Amino acid sequence: MDETQTLALLAFFDGRPEEAALARALLGGILxxxxxxxxxxxxxxxxxxxxxxxxxxxxxxxxxxxxDHKLTLTLGLAHRLDSPRVDIATEPYPGRWTHHLLVSTPEDLDGQLLAWLQEAYAFAQSKR
Incomplete structure (x- = not known):
């Protein structure tokens, strides 16, 4: 992330330093x-x-x-995830599932969550 994005991130989390730190750690791992x-x-x-x-x-x-200083991570997939990590899952239209997961520590960005993010990335890129 560049300096402009970092400043925008700090403004987004104004008054919420724990959430800002969590977001920076998650974004670092995702990037x-x-x-x-x-x-x-x-x-x-x-x-x-x-x-x-x-x-x-x-x-x-x-x-x-x-x-609890959590963040919501939302991702879209072609199928519904069957996991206790999913807080809410909806199917806004056939073949498109939106999942909301609560993330509370940088360690939540584990192999399973990274695999879901990679799958969501591939699913989004397959759109025309």
Missing amino acids: LALPETQVQVQKTQITLKHRHVFAALSLPRRSRDRK
């Missing part, structure tokens, strides 16, 4: 695994994309999750 990833800090989320969006980081909507 190592998927170096073609572009990071866009927006008003309500941090978007991860190459040609198409494949994942996003945001603050949890539920207040109890915000109190």
